[in-house]
Amino acid sequence: xxxxxxxxxxxxxxxxxxxLAGGQNQLSDPKQAISQAFWKDLYGQGGSxxxxxxxxxxxxxxxxxxxxxxxxQLKRAMRCITERQCTIMNPRYPxxxxxxxxxxxxxxxxxxxxxxxxxxxxxxDVPSTFADIDCDMKTSYQLVEPRDEAKGNIARAIFYxxxxxxxxxxxxxxxxxxxxxxxxxxAEEKARNDRIEALQGTRNRFIDDPSLVDRLIxx
Numbered sequence: 534x535x536x537x538x539x540x541x542x543x544x545x546x547x548x549x550x551x552x553l554a555g556g557q558n559q560l561s562d563p564k565q566a567i568s569q570a571f572w573k574d575l576y577g578q579g580g581s582x583x584x585x586x587x588x589x590x591x592x593x594x595x596x597x598x599x600x601x602x603x604x605x606q607l608k609r610a611m612r613c614i615t616e617r618q619c620t621i622m623n624p625r626y627p628x629x630x631x632x633x634x635x636x637x638x639x640x641x642x643x644x645x646x647x648x649x650x651x652x653x654x655x656x657x658d659v660p661s662t663f664a665d666i667d668c669d670m671k672t673s674y675q676l677v678e679p680r681d682e683a684k685g686n687i688a689r690a691i692f693y694x695x696x697x698x699x700x701x702x703x704x705x706x707x708x709x710x711x712x713x714x715x716x717x718x719x720a721e722e723k724a725r726n727d728r729i730e731a732l733q734g735t736r737n738r739f740i741d742d743p744s745l746v747d748r749l750i751x752x
Contacts, residue, residue, distance in 0.1 A: 554696060554697050554735075554738075555697070556625065556628060556629060556632065556697040556698050556735065557628055557631075557632050557633075557634075557697075557733040557734060557735045558628055558734070559732075559733045559734050560628065560631040560632070560633070560732070560733050561627050561628055561631065562627065562631065563616075563627055563630040563631040565631075566631035566633065567598045567631075567636065570631075570633060570732050570733070571598050571633060571636055572591075572592040572598070573592075574728075574732055575633060575725070575728055575729065575732060576591075576592070576638060577591070579591055580638055581638070581721075582596070582637075582638045582639050582640055582643075583599065583637035583638060583639055583679070583683045583686060583687075584599070584639050584640070584643050584647065584668065584670050584679050584680065584683055585639075585640055585643060585663065585666065585667075585668035585669075585670065585680070586668075586680065586682060586683075587640060587666075587668075589638065594641070595640060595641055595642075596638055596639065596640065596641060597638075597639055597640075597641045597644045598636040598637070598638065598639075599636065599637050599638070599639035599643075599644045599647060599648070600630075600635050600636055601635050601636070601637065601686075601687055601690040601691060601694075602635050602690065602691055602694040602700065602703070603648055603649070604630065604648075605648070605649060606703050607629065607630065607700070610700050610701055610703075611623055611626065613626075616630075625698070629694075629698050629700075631733075632694070632697070632698075632733070632735075633729045633732060633733055634690060634693050634694075634697075634726075634729055634735070634737050635690055635693070635694055637686065637690075640666075640668075642663075643663060643668065643670065646662060646670075646672045646677060647672075647677050649675065650672065650675050650676055650677040651675060651676055651677070651703060651704055652676075652677060652678070652679070652687060652691075652703075652704050652708075652709075653673075653676040653677065653678060653704065653705075653708070654678055654708060655671045655672075655673055655676060655678045659671045659673060659678075668680070669681075681715060681716060682716060683716070684712035684713075684715055684716045685712055685713050685714075685715060685716025685717055685718065685722075686716070686722055687709075687712065688709040688710070688712040688713040688716075688746075689713060689718070689722075689737055689739040689740055689746075690737070691703070691704070691709060692709065692713075692739050692746060692749060693737045693738070693739060695749075696738070696749075697735070706749065706750075710746055710747075710749070713739070713743065713746050714746075717743055718740045718743060722740055723740060726740045726741070
């Protein structure tokens with residue numbers, strides 16, 4: 534009877550939300566993770582930037598690794614200020630900051646607008662901030678709306694950080710769910726998921742099984 538009760542309890546929990554996991558535990562140095570694992574291993578053959586879709590052949594001074602769940606948001610969620618303080622308070626902090634699933638290539642000038650902003654949907658009359666480089670990305674005061682082709686990747690990265698590290702979702706959950714449906718995982722995102730698993734041992738479950746998003750509870 535006790536076993537049946539435990540199973541029923543687990544079933545009730547799993548129906549309501551996606552079970553939390555443990556995150557990656559192989560990359561413990563955020564700076565090295567970006568300089569080596571991200572640029573040399575994950576994008577050593579080049580790729581395209583997330584927010585603008587600009588192709589590149591390798592790391593250069595115009596590019597940065599953009600954390601989708603920003604460092605500022607991460608520290609606010611963990612209630613710490615410096616990296617040292619964050620690590621003392623939570624030894625998992627370096628692993629969280631280094632997680633490759635949370636980083637995408639971006640143009641440095643675009644990241645300057647993005648890094649302290651929150652993802653949102655802006656009105657149709659807001660023009661593209663980077664029309665001069667043919668980049669369909671709109672920004673307003675501390676808000677940013679990416680191009681449609683990036684919205685699903687962003688939503689799934691945020692959902693990943695939420696379930697792997699129990700981080701609060703910054704922004705509107707219904708909006709992210711809509712972005713996930715608008716821009717489902719494509720071949721490039723699936724291949725990236727495979728490469729990241731080889732580098733740090735974890736996969737983004739929302740890329741593997743997009744239907745899991747429907748089980749997330751909207752806060």
